[in-house]
Amino acid sequence: MITAVNHLAFAAHDVEAVASDYEIVLDRKAERYHAADGSPFCRFQLANVALEISAANGRAEGLTGLGFEVGDIKSTVHKLQRRGLAIGAITDQTFKSPSHAIARHHAEIDPASTHGVRFSLVETLSEPTPHMTSSVSGLDHVVIRSPNPERAVALYGGRLGLDFALDRTNADWGSRLLFFWSGGVRVEIGHALAKGVSDKPDSLWGLAWRVDDAARTQQRLQQAGINTSEAKAGRRPGSQVLTVRERTGNVPTIMLSATQKEADVTAA
Known part of the structure; x- marks a missing residue:
């Protein structure tokens, strides 16, 4: 599987x-x-x-x-x-x-x-190439937008067999979020509450890359001439996030720093 x-x-x-x-x-x-x-x-x-x-x-x-x-x-x-x-x-x-x-x-x-x-x-079948060590260590999550969250549960948790970790609705964010895990990557399904439920297709939407330090990543990217937001506090306690506004092939992209707990787990 x-x-x-x-x-x-x-x-x-x-x-x-x-x-x-x-x-x-x-x-x-x-x-x-x-x-x-x-x-x-x-x-x-x-x-x-x-x-x-x-x-x-x-x-x-x-x-x-x-x-x-x-x-x-x-x-x-x-x-x-x-x-x-x-x-x-x-x-x-x-x-x-x-x-x-x-x-x-x-x-x-x-x-x-x-x-x-x-x-x-x-x-x-081949031996994997070793990954380089850099300030961007891996993928935190990939975002898929769905107009039908129950349909998404049946697909990702049922048919594909991904680990269904969280189902959370937050009126302040205007969304219902479903988290599925696969080999250290979170597949995040986002549903906009205001749009209601429909049978329209899902869409692959954006990426969140994991970095050691969001503020340093902002400085590195801006020095390279790339437009970004300011690094700011993320939704996860202790995390920071910034938006990369260009040079991503039009893929909505954020950089997310690890919380201390996540950093400790990675180090272990």
Whole structure:
């Protein structure tokens, strides 16, 4: 079954330009590969997830989906199909650079089965590349907007089998939030209370990256010429957050510092 979020998929009209922007935002160098068809493919490996940038090839530019890591793709596909998800054929993917190659089995879940959000299943065959140490350590959470929270519970907690950790409604925020965990990444489902419940599709919306110090991250990004908000207190006690306003490929992006408790857990 699903063990982690393997990667975030990003489609770019200019792969190198987007990768260069993210080298600044994520404070690390991209790994540059070529796909089997020769097209460029850039990858950022962080502690708990990778960001993968590939050629859009006619698609809209932006964040396009999530890839889930699985232990055995054949058995996972079989089980998820029995749970009502439509899944395409298992294929082999390879990406090569002069020093490393990525090999994996891959299967796409039909977005009609997941209410509009694109997910894939990945069984990694090659040795993972070690992640670099930088001020951006990993992904804190990915945000998906849903007009139908009960439908989301059935999909993420039921069919996909993610760990359903929290269901919280806050009138002050005007939202209902559902938290699901997968391999150290939180999948956050947000529902706007004012819009009511409908059968419209869900949408993959934004990213929250984890940083050591939000104020220092603000200084680093602004010195690189990137427009950000001021670092301010976050919703979690003891945390700080800032918004990155550009150079993210139009993906709504925040940087979130760990609380002391979270930092202690990470250090352990």
